Amino acid sequence: MVSARNRLTLLTFASLVLLLPLCAFAAPNDTVGHMIATPASIEWQSTAAHEAVTLVISGPNGFTMTKEFSGNAIVRLQDLGSLPNGTYTYELRVVPHITGDVKHQLAAAREANDNAAIEKIQAAAGLNNLPYQSGAFTVANGAFISPDLSEAPRLITPSTMSVPSGSAASGSAAPPVKVQDVVTADDIIVQGSACIGLDCVNNESFGFDTIRLKENNTRIKFDDTSTGTGFPNNDWQLTANDSASGGANKFSIDDVTNSKTPFTVTGNSPTNSLFIASTGKVGFGNNSPVLNLHITATDTPAIRQEQTNGGGFTAQTWDIGANEANWFVRDVTGGSRLPLRIRPRAPTSSIDIAASGNVGIGTASPNAHLHSHNATDSNLMLFDSTGSFGTVGVVIESVNDANSVIEPLFYNGSRHVFATGNIGIGVTNPTSPIQHTSGAVLTAGGVWTSASSRALKENITELGVDEAQAAFKQLDPVKYDYKVDPSEKHVGFIAEDVPELVAMKGHKTLSPLDIVAVLTKVVQEQQKTIDDLTTRLKKVEGEMPKSEN
Numbered sequence: 001m002v003s004a005r006n007r008l009t010l011l012t013f014a015s016l017v018l019l020l021p022l023c024a025f026a027a028p029n030d031t032v033g034h035m036i037a038t039p040a041s042i043e044w045q046s047t048a049a050h051e052a053v054t055l056v057i058s059g060p061n062g063f064t065m066t067k068e069f070s071g072n073a074i075v076r077l078q079d080l081g082s083l084p085n086g087t088y089t090y091e092l093r094v095v096p097h098i099t100g101d102v103k104h105q106l107a108a109a110r111e112a113n114d115n116a117a118i119e120k121i122q123a124a125a126g127l128n129n130l131p132y133q134s135g136a137f138t139v140a141n142g143a144f145i146s147p148d149l150s151e152a153p154r155l156i157t158p159s160t161m162s163v164p165s166g167s168a169a170s171g172s173a174a175p176p177v178k179v180q181d182v183v184t185a186d187d188i189i190v191q192g193s194a195c196i197g198l199d200c201v202n203n204e205s206f207g208f209d210t211i212r213l214k215e216n217n218t219r220i221k222f223d224d225t226s227t228g229t230g231f232p233n234n235d236w237q238l239t240a241n242d243s244a245s246g247g248a249n250k251f252s253i254d255d256v257t258n259s260k261t262p263f264t265v266t267g268n269s270p271t272n273s274l275f276i277a278s279t280g281k282v283g284f285g286n287n288s289p290v291l292n293l294h295i296t297a298t299d300t301p302a303i304r305q306e307q308t309n310g311g312g313f314t315a316q317t318w319d320i321g322a323n324e325a326n327w328f329v330r331d332v333t334g335g336s337r338l339p340l341r342i343r344p345r346a347p348t349s350s351i352d353i354a355a356s357g358n359v360g361i362g363t364a365s366p367n368a369h370l371h372s373h374n375a376t377d378s379n380l381m382l383f384d385s386t387g388s389f390g391t392v393g394v395v396i397e398s399v400n401d402a403n404s405v406i407e408p409l410f411y412n413g414s415r416h417v418f419a420t421g422n423i424g425i426g427v428t429n430p431t432s433p434i435q436h437t438s439g440a441v442l443t444a445g446g447v448w449t450s451a452s453s454r455a456l457k458e459n460i461t462e463l464g465v466d467e468a469q470a471a472f473k474q475l476d477p478v479k480y481d482y483k484v485d486p487s488e489k490h491v492g493f494i495a496e497d498v499p500e501l502v503a504m505k506g507h508k509t510l511s512p513l514d515i516v517a518v519l520t521k522v523v524q525e526q527q528k529t530i531d532d533l534t535t536r537l538k539k540v541e542g543e544m545p546k547s548e549n
Contacts, residue, residue, distance in 0.1 A: 031259075032092040032133035033073060037246065039143035043074040044092060048131045052095035054308065059088035059139075068095065083139045087248050089266065092133040098125065098312050106312045122311055130310050134261070136248030145246035151216040217243050221256065234258075241267075299323065304332075450513055467501060468521035474499040475515070 032053060033044030046053070055073040057065045061084055067073075073092065077083065102125045109117040122128045138145040193206035197215035206212065213220070218240045226233040235256040242248050249267030254260070265273070275283040283289035285296035295301040302321030309315040317332040329340040342350075352360035360366030363373035424430035426437025434442035439451030454460070475498060479491050493515070496507045502514040 031131040032094055035147055037137060037144045037146045041074060041076045042137055042144050043072055045072050048094060050094045051097045054093040054095060056091040057088055060084045060086035085140050087136050087138050089136045089248060093308055093310055094130045095309055096127060096130060102312055127311050136242060138246035147244045147246045149245040151243050463517060463521050465521060465525050468518050471499040471501040471518045472522045
């Protein structure tokens with residue numbers, strides 16, 4: 001006879017088995033593509049309408065792969081090289097057909113930062129409920145394992161049910177045990193541990209286990225039978241490991257009603273991959289999170305922000321990471337450029353944006369749209385370019401009034417602006433309001449003086465009288481005003497109309513001194529004529545008899 005205690009145990013097992021109905025074992029997820037594996041390749045045959053599918057694979061030793069397919073997604077071992085043995089997870093993301101009009105509407109809504117409009121447009125175009133598929137496959141001994149084999153759930157039969165030794169049922173001549181459902185309309189209390197599953201044995205060694213599930217497919221399903229209006233009735237399931245060959249070793253929480261798996265932990269995940277402290281702070285890679293979110297890694301802890309093209313926008317991926325060299329933002333899609341970097345030990349308020357929108361560099365209290373402050377005598381600001389035109393830049397430097405040293409505040413190539421207001425062009429210490437390296441200056445009185453030293457000139461020859469007079473005759477003075485200010489009236493010459501002798505290169509500008517030189521030569525010649533005529537006149541007057549009164 002079976003003892004009373006063993007009968008109670010059998011009743012308990014049979015009752016708890018009701019938690020594991022056959023419908024708990026879900027069929028493979030083929031919402032995007034049906035997976036077919038051979039030793040040399042895996043192919044996902046499309047089961048959903050799409051423009052393309054994006055396949056993402058990750059696996060042992062940091063292996064990752066992302067590839068877009070216009071037809072069926074396929075992966076061949078010969079294309080991937082030597083893959084290490086192990087389980088690989090995959091995702092299939094749908095790239096939907098999106099009309100140009102929808103793309104234009106989405107772009108306009110993005111420009112306006114109108115998230116409500118974006119959601120409305122995506123819903124109307126069917127972009128907010130795209131099919132999505134994830135799963136796993138296994139590589140063993142250089143070959144893919146076929147996922148077509150599944151471990152089907154076994155049924156309870158007399159041959160699979162463990163019967164206590166020493167009972168009448170354990171003998172060879174004993175009648176078979178008839179397995180029936182056990183229904184009790186009362187609470188069940190087991191003052192001991194319970195093993196549920198077809199592989200439980202008599203005298204199971206429980207250790208510290210209170211409840212143990214033991215067979216080839218272990219699931220716990222929460223089947224909510226609520227039917228009243230307004231009562232929640234979603235079904236959930238705890239799933240341990242895939243049931244198909246080559247599947248993943250994992251623990252998941254499945255949303256059975258909506259065929260989704262919002263939470264999964266794969267086998268061999270590192271200790272403290274996800275840790276929630278009693279403070280509510282979350283640790284990734286640590287069990288002592290100091291802040292609300294604390295990420296710990298031996299090399300470059302980082303987060304990835306990935307926008308797929310399934311929502312009608314261009315795919316774009318950004319990384320935010322940190323290591324001993326810098327904190328950075330990486331444009332993964334744009335070639336892994338680093339548009340923003342902060343080096344360790346950067347000073348406080350290296351960049352500080354005030355509530356007013358003013359930006360401070362080296363100051364927490366910017367008094368202008370851009371306020372740069374430096375307590376030392378080093379450069380405050382440098383804009384430098386080393387393009388095909390050579391080094392060109394802008395430097396704004398500090399002023400050390402205590403030592404009466406006036407340093408340049410502006411620099412562009414060879415041009416300087418000093419604290420005094422003097423501008424030096426190729427001159428590092430200008431003493432005039434504007435001073436050029438050629439020697440030309442604008443005086444404090446506002447007079448422009450051109451460089452005219454003999455040391456600066458070559459090929460010096462005398463201006464001929466004839467060419468001066470010829471040029472003089474071609475000069476055509478006019479009256480005019482400049483378009484930028486018609487109220488100002490001027491007299492002068494038109495650069496395109498002056499004779500070649502005084503014309504500047506390009507015929508768009510004039511040098512007043514060139515015209516003055518021509519006028520001087522002509523006037524000098526005229527003066528000689530006047531002097532000669534005056535002498536002759538005096539001689540004639542001397543030879544004439546004086547009139548008598």
